[in-house]
Amino acid sequence: MILNSLLVLMGLGFTAATILAVASKILHVKEDPRIAQVEDVLPGVNCGGCGYAGCNGAANAVVEGKSGANVCVIGGIETAQAVGAVMGLEVLDMELELAFRDCTGGQRAEELFNYEGAGNCRAQALLYGGAKTCPEGCLGLGTCEAVCPFDAIHMGPEGLPVVDPLACRACRKCVEACPRGVLSIVSMSAKLLHLEEVNDCLAPCQQKCPANINIPRYIEAAKNGDYAGAVNIIRERNPLLLVCGRVCPRPCELDCRRTHVDEAVGINMIKRFVADWEMNNNLRLHIPCAKETGRKIAVIGGGPAGLSCANFLRRLGHSPTIIEAMPELGGQLRYGIPEYRLPKKDLAWEIQGILDLGIDVRLNQKLGTNFTINDLEEEGFEAFFMGIGAWASGTMRIDGEKAQGVISGTEFLTGIGLGQPPNIGDNVIVVGGGNTAIDAARTSIRLGCDVTLLYRRTRAEMPANIEEIEGAADEGVKFIFLSAPTKVIMDDKGKATHLECISMELGEPDDSGRRRPVPIEGTEERYPADTIISAIGQKPQLSCFYTEGEEQCNIDFTRWRTIDAHPQTLQTSIPMVFAGGDAVSGPDSVISAVGAGRIAARSIHYLLTIGKIPLADNTLRRLIPYTLFKDVDGCKNKTRTPMPHNCSGDDRISTFKEIEGCLTEEELQHETSRCLRCGLICYDRDIPLENVFTNRVGEKVE
Amino acid sequence: MKEYFLLFISAIFVNNIVLAQYLGNCPFIGTSKKISVAIGMGSAVVFVATMSASITWAVQEYLLDPMGLQYLQTLTFILVIASLVQFVEMFLKKAVPPLYKSLGIFLPLITTNCAVMGIAIICQREEFSFIKTVAFSFACGMGFMLALIVLSAIRERIEVSRTPKSMKGTPIALIMAGLMSLAFFAFKGMI
Numbered sequence: 078m079i080l081n082s083l084l085v086l087m088g089l090g091f092t093a094a095t096i097l098a099v100a101s102k103i104l105h106v107k108e109d110p111r112i113a114q115v116e117d118v119l120p121g122v123n124c125g126g127c128g129y130a131g132c133n134g135a136a137n138a139v140v141e142g143k144s145g146a147n148v149c150v151i152g153g154i155e156t157a158q159a160v161g162a163v164m165g166l167e168v169l170d171m172e173l174e175l176a177f178r179d180c181t182g183g184q185r186a187e188e189l190f191n192y193e194g195a196g197n198c199r200a201q202a203l204l205y206g207g208a209k210t211c212p213e214g215c216l217g218l219g220t221c222e223a224v225c226p227f228d229a230i231h232m233g234p235e236g237l238p239v240v241d242p243l244a245c246r247a248c249r250k251c252v253e254a255c256p257r258g259v260l261s262i263v264s265m266s267a268k269l270l271h272l273e274e275v276n277d278c279l280a281p282c283q284q285k286c287p288a289n290i291n292i293p294r295y296i297e298a299a300k301n302g303d304y305a306g307a308v309n310i311i312r313e314r315n316p317l318l319l320v321c322g323r324v325c326p327r328p329c330e331l332d333c334r335r336t337h338v339d340e341a342v343g344i345n346m347i348k349r350f351v352a353d354w355e356m357n358n359n360l361r362l363h364i365p366c367a368k369e370t371g372r373k374i375a376v377i378g379g380g381p382a383g384l385s386c387a388n389f390l391r392r393l394g395h396s397p398t399i400i401e402a403m404p405e406l407g408g409q410l411r412y413g414i415p416e417y418r419l420p421k422k423d424l425a426w427e428i429q430g431i432l433d434l435g436i437d438v439r440l441n442q443k444l445g446t447n448f449t450i451n452d453l454e455e456e457g458f459e460a461f462f463m464g465i466g467a468w469a470s471g472t473m474r475i476d477g478e479k480a481q482g483v484i485s486g487t488e489f490l491t492g493i494g495l496g497q498p499p500n501i502g503d504n505v506i507v508v509g510g511g512n513t514a515i516d517a518a519r520t521s522i523r524l525g526c527d528v529t530l531l532y533r534r535t536r537a538e539m540p541a542n543i544e545e546i547e548g549a550a551d552e553g554v555k556f557i558f559l560s561a562p563t564k565v566i567m568d569d570k571g572k573a574t575h576l577e578c579i580s581m582e583l584g585e586p587d588d589s590g591r592r593r594p595v596p597i598e599g600t601e602e603r604y605p606a607d608t609i610i611s612a613i614g615q616k617p618q619l620s621c622f623y624t625e626g627e628e629q630c631n632i633d634f635t636r637w638r639t640i641d642a643h644p645q646t647l648q649t650s651i652p653m654v655f656a657g658g659d660a661v662s663g664p665d666s667v668i669s670a671v672g673a674g675r676i677a678a679r680s681i682h683y684l685l686t687i688g689k690i691p692l693a694d695n696t697l698r699r700l701i702p703y704t705l706f707k708d709v710d711g712c713k714n715k716t717r718t719p720m721p722h723n724c725s726g727d728d729r730i731s732t733f734k735e736i737e738g739c740l741t742e743e744e745l746q747h748e749t750s751r752c753l754r755c756g757l758i759c760y761d762r763d764i765p766l767e768n769v770f771t772n773r774v775g776e777k778v779e
Numbered sequence: 780m781k782e783y784f785l786l787f788i789s790a791i792f793v794n795n796i797v798l799a800q801y802l803g804n805c806p807f808i809g810t811s812k813k814i815s816v817a818i819g820m821g822s823a824v825v826f827v828a829t830m831s832a833s834i835t836w837a838v839q840e841y842l843l844d845p846m847g848l849q850y851l852q853t854l855t856f857i858l859v860i861a862s863l864v865q866f867v868e869m870f871l872k873k874a875v876p877p878l879y880k881s882l883g884i885f886l887p888l889i890t891t892n893c894a895v896m897g898i899a900i901i902c903q904r905e906e907f908s909f910i911k912t913v914a915f916s917f918a919c920g921m922g923f924m925l926a927l928i929v930l931s932a933i934r935e936r937i938e939v940s941r942t943p944k945s946m947k948g949t950p951i952a953l954i955m956a957g958l959m960s961l962a963f964f965a966f967k968g969m970i
Contacts, residue, residue: 081846081848082848082850082851085842085843085846085848085851085855086854086855086858089838089858089859090858093858093859094862096862096866097862097866100866100869100870101869104869104870104872104873104874106872106873195936195939195940196939196940196941197938197939200939223938
C-alpha cells in the first residue's frame with residue numbers, strides 16, 4: 078500500500094519532470110539570451126512603473142532597443158549599470174528626477190461651476206475643461222494619487238497633490254494621468270533649463286521679472302523660516318541675489334497684485350534678507366551641479382550677464398572660463414555701481430560663491446587686443462558668450478566736448494571703482510537722466526562737490542529708478558529739468574569753465590513714446606562748472622569685433638549698434654557665438670542681464686548636447702493678459718515695511734557707506750505675510766472663498 | 780443535448796464557481812481592477828481549467844482508481860496541474876506566440892489556483908464522463924470569467940465614485956462581490 082502510493086507519486090513526478098524536460102528542449106524558443114540576463118538583473122517585482130508589462134516586458138524592450146539601460150524606475154543607478162553591462166550600453170549618471178507640481182491654487186482657486194460627477198480629474202476635464210476658473214490649475218480630485226504605483230502622491234490639506242520625494246520614482250504615470258499638465262517630471266538641470274511658458278503657473282511678478290524668478294515660492298519659503306530654501310529657489314534663476322537684493326529696480330513690484338489693495342510687497346527686501354542671511358552666517362549653501370561634461374565654453378565679460386551665464390553653464394555640468402578685460406570681475410557691478418549702493422565686499426563674496434562652483438577666470442584679457450575668438454577656438458573652446466556690456470558713452474554732440482574737465486559717466490565711475498578718483502573740482506554738472514547720471518551725481522556729492530544734474534526732459538521722464546532720483550535729491554543734488562547743453566565754454570588753457578545750456582519744452586512723443594524735447598530759441602544760459610560729466614547713451618564697444626585692418630566682421634549688429642541676437646536663443650549670426658546683457662539690449666538692469674545669461678547658457682547647453690536649440694511655441698513673451706487684474710477684492714490693508722536705512726545726514730553724504738539696510742526678522746514676517754501667493758488667477762483672500770463671487774475666467778493660451 | 784445545456788447554465792450561473800462555490804477568491808479580487816486584465820485572466824482560467832480537468836480525469840480513471848489510491852487525489856492533482864501549466868506555457872510560447880503574449884503573465888499565477896483544482900475535483904465527485912468533464916470545466920471557467928469581468932466593470936466605476944476613505948479599494952470590492960453573490964443567488968431556483 079505505502080509502496081504503491083510512493084511508487085505512483087514518484088512515477089508521476091518522474092513522468093511530469095521528463096515531459097517538461099523534453100518539452101523544454103523540443104519547444105525551446107530561440108530567444109535573445111540577453112532578455113533573460115537583463116531580466117535577471119532587474120528587481121523582479123513586476124511593479125509596472127516603467128510602463129512595460131512586468132520586468133520581462135521591460136527586458137524585452139531593452140533588448141529590442143525600445144528603451145535605454147535606465148528602464149527600471151525603482152532600481153536606480155546600480156540596476157541601470159547592470160543592465161548597461163549586459164547590453165554593452167554606456168550608462169550616463171542619471172540625475173535625480175522627481176514629480177513636481179506647478180499649481181499652487183488648490184482650494185483657493187475659484188470654481189466655475191458646482192461639479193458633482195465622478196471623482197476623477199479626467200472625467201471632470203471632459204466637462205468644459207474642468208470646474209476651475211483657472212485654465213491651468215489643479216482640479217484636485219486626486220487622479221494622480223490613484224495612478225501612482227509607488228504611493229508617492231497624496232492629496233494635501235490645501236487640495237493639492239503633495240509628492241513624497243523619497244517614494245517618487247519619476248515613472249511619469251501621474252504626468253500622463255493629469256488632464257491639466259499640472260505635474261511634470263523634472264531634474265535640477267531641467268529646472269535650470271526651463272523657459273517659462275504661458276501654461277505654467279506664473280504670478281504676475283514672476284512673469285514681469287526679466288529672470289522669471291519664482292517669487293511667490295521663495296517668499297513662502299522665507300515666510301516659513303526656510304531661508305535656505307528661499308535662497309535655493311532664487312538661485313534657480315538668479316545667482317546674483319546679494320547684488321540684486323541691493324540694486325534691483327524691481328520691475329516685479331510694479332505688477333504686484335497687492336498694488337490694487339495697498340502697496341506692492343517688498344519683494345526685493347525679502348530677497349535681500351535671505352541673501353544677507355546666507356552671507357552674514359557665512360553659510361555658502363551647497364549649489365548642486367550636474368555631472369561634468371568637460372565641454373569648454375568661453376564667457377567673455379565678467380559682468381552680471383557673464384557671471385550668470387557661467388554660473389548656469391557650470392551647474393549644467395560644463396566647464397566655462399570667464400575672460401575679463403578689467404583687473405577684477407563684476408563689470409558694471411564693480412565699476413559702475415557705487416559703493417554706497419553695493420559694497421564691494423558683498424559683491425566679492427557673491428562672485429567667489431559662483432567661482433567656487435569650479436569656474437576658471439582670466440583677468441586683464443581684452444577681446445580683440447589680447448585674444449580673438451579664433452585663438453579661443455584653437456584652445457578648445459566650443460561655444461562663446463559675449464557679455465561685454467555697454468561701456469562706450471555717447472557724445473553730447475556739442476562744441477568744446479574735448480575740453481579738459483569733460484568726462485563721461487562710465488569713465489568717472491570706473492575711475493572711482495578702480496580706486497583712482499579723478500580730480501573734479503568743486504562744481505560738477507552731470508548731464509543725463511539715467512542711473513549712470515544719478516550714480517555719478519551722488520558719487521560727486523560724496524566727494525564734497527556742489528552737484529547740478531541737467532536733464533532735457535522732466536523728472537517724470539527720467540529713466541533712472543525713482544528711489545535713486547529721490548535719494549539724489551535728499552543728498553543735495555540740484556536738478557535742472559528741461560535743459561540741454563549747447564556749448565562747453567573753455568578758458569585759454571583749454572579747461573572747461575562753464576556749460577551753456579538751452580531751455581527745452583516737450584513736443585510730440587517720439588518712437589520710445591516719450592515726448593520729444595524741443596529747444597526754445599534765445600533761452601541760453603551759462604552755468605559755472607569745473608567738471609562736466611556726460612552720462613548719456615551708453616553703447617557696447619563693438620570695435621573689439623573687428624580684426625586689424627578689416628572692415629567687415631562676422632557678427633551682425635542692430636541699427637542701435639548693439640549685437641544682433643535672436644531674442645529667444647540669444648544666438649548671434651555666428652552659430653556658436655551667443656550674446657546677452659547690455660551688449661544686446663543696450664543699457665539695462667542687472668536682472669535683465671542675469672536673465673539673458675541663463676537663456677544663453679540654456680541655448681549653449683542644448684547646442685552642445687543635442688545639436689539644436691528647442692523652442693516652445695508657448696514660451697512666455699509678454700504678460701498674460703487675463704492674469705493682470707484691475708481690482709483685487711477680499712484683501713485687508715497691511716502697510717508696506719519702509720526701506721530700512723543704515724545712515725543719514727552727514728554720515729550719508731560724506732561717506733560711501735551703504736545706505737539701504739536689511740529687514741529685521743519681525744519685519745520680514747510682516748512683509749512675507751503681505752504676499753498673496755498669487756497663481757495665474759488665484760490669490761490668498763482674507764474672506765472665505767464661499768463668499769466670493771467672481772466672474773474672472775482665465776482663457777487657455779495656446 | 781438538453782442535459783449539456785443545463786450543465787452549462789448550472790455551471791455558469793447557478794453554481795458559479797466564485798459566487799456560489801466561493802472558490803478562487805484570491806485572483807477574483809486581485810485581478811479585477813481593470814476589464815482588460817480581467818479578460819486576460821478569465822481566458823487563462825478557462826483554458827487551464829479545461830485542460831487540467833481533462834488530464835486529471837484521465838489520471839483518476841486510469842491510475843488512481845485501478846490502483847485504489849483515491850486518497851492521493853489532492854497530491855497527484857496538484858502535481859499534474861502544476862506541470863501541465865508549465866507545459867502549456869512552453870507550448871504556447873512556441874506554437875501560439877500571440878496567445879502566449881496575452882495570457883503569458885497570468886499562466887504562472889494560476890498554477891495552483893484553487894478554482895482550477897476545485898473544478899477538477901468536482902468533476903470527480905460528480906463522476907462525470909470525459910465529455911461531460913470537458914464541458915463542465917469549460918463552463919466553470921466561463922463562469923469565473925463572467926464574474927471577474929462583471930466585478931472589474933463595477934470596480935472601474937467605483938474607482939471614480941465618492942467612496943468613504945476607509946472603504947476604498949479591497950473593502951468595497953469585497954462588498955460588491957458579496958452583493959453580486961447575492962444577485963446570483965436568484966438563479967438558484969432556475970434548475
